Amino acid sequence: MSEKPEARIALQVDEKDNTATIFADDIRAGDTVEIRDPQGGRHTLTVLSDVPYGHKIALRDIARGEHIIKYGESIGAAQRDIPAGDYVHVHNIAALRGRGDL
Amino acid sequence: MGYTFSGYRRPDGRFGSRNLVAIIPSVICANDVGQAIQRQVQGTVGFFHHQGCCQLPSDLRRVTDTLISLGRSPNVAAALIVSLGCEGTDVDRLQAELEATGKPVRRIGIQALGGTSRAIQAGIDAAQELVMAVSGQARETADISNVVMSIKCGASDTTSGMASNCVIGYVADKLVDLGATVVFGETTEFLGGEHILAWRAVGGEDGPVGRKIYQIVDEMEKRAMALGEDMRGGQPTPGNIAGGLSSIEEKSLGAIVKSGHRPIQGVLEYPQFVTTEKGLWIKDTPGREPEILTAMAATGAQLMLFSTGRGAPQGFPSMPVLKICGNPHTFERLSHDMDVNAGRIITGEASIEEVGEETFQRLLEVLSGAMTHNEALSYFGSMDIFCLGPVI
Structure with missing residues (x-):
């Protein structure tokens, strides 16, 4: 691997996605990342919390109960309102499959 | 495009990427003998699973079927079945279906041979013969x-x-x-x-x-x-x-x-x-x-x-x-x-x-x-x- 400073990138897989996945180390609240969308577009977004490598952020405001979209498909539902740039993971979204209570 | 690889042709016409002698315990209880054989004889691998007895008939059929399919793999050149003697797996069918592939197949039984040390000795001899029989096979395109x-x-x-x-x-x-x-x-x-x-x-x-x-x-x-x-x-x-x-x-x-x-x-x-x-x-x-x-x-x-x-x-x-x-x-x-x-x-x-x-x-x-x-x-x-x- 090269010694160049790692780009602070977040990848959006499908144009319908409301999340992007950060591939950069030590992202802290207030940092900006470069969102790369599937059409080749790039824009920056301010991250609202500390986010580990390989974890997701919201690309736009997501309301409680709304589907979380990645790969153009639902990967669960928001358990509370999630503002754009906030960390999206098991603390604020829930799977809708493989469970006996739904 | 004409992509090819070099593989070992088997009697059924398939091509293997490896030329291995498989040690196949019919049941978990035969694993220790199988492992002793496998450690001693170069060119062998073992399928040391944990099934084959005290299971429902459908699962015993599944274990027998899976072991047969593992032995049919083109990467397997020959097989040594290691049986205990009282297991639920259908060892006769395992042996018959592997022999039907045309590959060399040997079988030993721990109880029939008089215990662990005799079975290990017989198994090492058999595995050695199998490896020496198949190891000279050349790869073909x-x-x-x-x-x-x-x-x-x-x-x-x-x-x-x-x-x-x-x-x-x-x-x-x-x-x-x-x-x-x-x-x-x-x-x-x-x-x-x-x-x-x-x-x-x-x-x-x-x-x-x-x-x-x-x-x-x-x-x-x-x-x-x-x-x-x-x-x-x-x-x-x-x-x-x-x-x-x-x-x-x-x-x-x-x-x-x-x-x-x-x-x-x-x-x-x-x-x-x-x-x-x-x-x-x-x-x-x-x-x-x-x-x-x-x-x-x-x-x-x-x-x-x-x-x-x-x-x-x-x-x-x-x-x-x-x-x-x-x-x-x-x-x-x-x-x-x-x-x-x-x-x-x-x-x-x-x-x-x-x-x-x-x-x-x-x-x-x-x-x-x-x-x-x-x-x-x-x-x-x-x-x-x-x-x-x-x-x-």
């Missing part, structure tokens, strides 16, 4: 359409679905287009993505293949819930969650990327050996490595492409496993376990097609004899046969 490739992802993180599984999907599409066979499984990891697979089924979502895909997912989901629990806490695994995967749906949608884009021809049962099947197939398996790798070797796959993000080191005794790593950090940390660096897709240094072509070349080399990292380390000791019923 085989067309790529003879390949049966299995695919799997394990120790996944979010790079798996966005890099390494994309590479495997690229290679899967290429092999299907070249007339080969590709098999993927992990029914658990269809949950949330099964509609996409059903749409790709030959005959569509409402055809027999599409309906079967929905059925195997439903059965698997119900098996978990029948115990009064759901899958959260088990799937995604703690490692998946630490790697950024938030739900079984996210894991599944990333996992099915490795199957590429071609139509799905049908669904294979767990022990099933492919005979005339070409194109892309599903095998109904769990996701855990020891059980799915067994199923894939039993398919007759000469090798496996295995995608990982966090770094899964293991392989299988009779099937080389090529590790495609999606996470660039893991590839650097585990460089002696990983084979291909798909993390370059994440960093933007390479395209899916570039890493896909590199992987395809490595695949041809491995089919022709080049070792994978896990093979060179003999990191393939844990295997098992997936059974549905209780141990009784």
Whole structure:
């Protein structure tokens, strides 16, 4: 691997996605990342919390109960309102499959 | 395009990527004798599973069927069956069906021979004779359409679905287009993505293949819930969650990327050996490595492409496993376990097609004899046969 400073990138897989996945180390609240969308577009977004490598952020405001979209498909539902740039993971979204209570 | 590899021609016309003598214990209770034989005789591998007795008849049939399919693999040149003598596995059928392949087959029984030390001695003699009989066989040129490739992802993180599984999907599409066979499984990891697979089924979502895909997912989901629990806490695994995967749906949608884009021809049962099947197939398996790798070797796959993000080191005794790593950090940390660096897709240094072509070349080399990292380390000791019923 090269010694160049790692780009602070977040990848959006499908144009319908409301999340992007950060591939950069030590992202802290207030940092900006470069969102790369599937059409080749790039824009920056301010991250609202500390986010580990390989974890997701919201690309736009997501309301409680709304589907979380990645790969153009639902990967669960928001358990509370999630503002754009906030960390999206098991603390604020829930799977809708493989469970006996739904 | 005329892609070829160098393989060992078997009596049934298939080509193996390896030329191994398989030590096949009929039951868990024969493993210690089998392991002593395997340690002593170069060129042998053992299928040291944990089944074969005190199980329901359907599971005993499944164990016998799976052992037969493992022995039929073109990577197996000859087999030594190690029986205890009182097991539930149908050892006569195992022996008869392996002999019907035309490969050399020997069988020893621990109780019949008078115990452990005599069985080990007889087994070493037999295995030595088998290895010396088959070890001189030369490789021959085989067309790529003879390949049966299995695919799997394990120790996944979010790079798996966005890099390494994309590479495997690229290679899967290429092999299907070249007339080969590709098999993927992990029914658990269809949950949330099964509609996409059903749409790709030959005959569509409402055809027999599409309906079967929905059925195997439903059965698997119900098996978990029948115990009064759901899958959260088990799937995604703690490692998946630490790697950024938030739900079984996210894991599944990333996992099915490795199957590429071609139509799905049908669904294979767990022990099933492919005979005339070409194109892309599903095998109904769990996701855990020891059980799915067994199923894939039993398919007759000469090798496996295995995608990982966090770094899964293991392989299988009779099937080389090529590790495609999606996470660039893991590839650097585990460089002696990983084979291909798909993390370059994440960093933007390479395209899916570039890493896909590199992987395809490595695949041809491995089919022709080049070792994978896990093979060179003999990191393939844990295997098992997936059974549905209780141990009784």
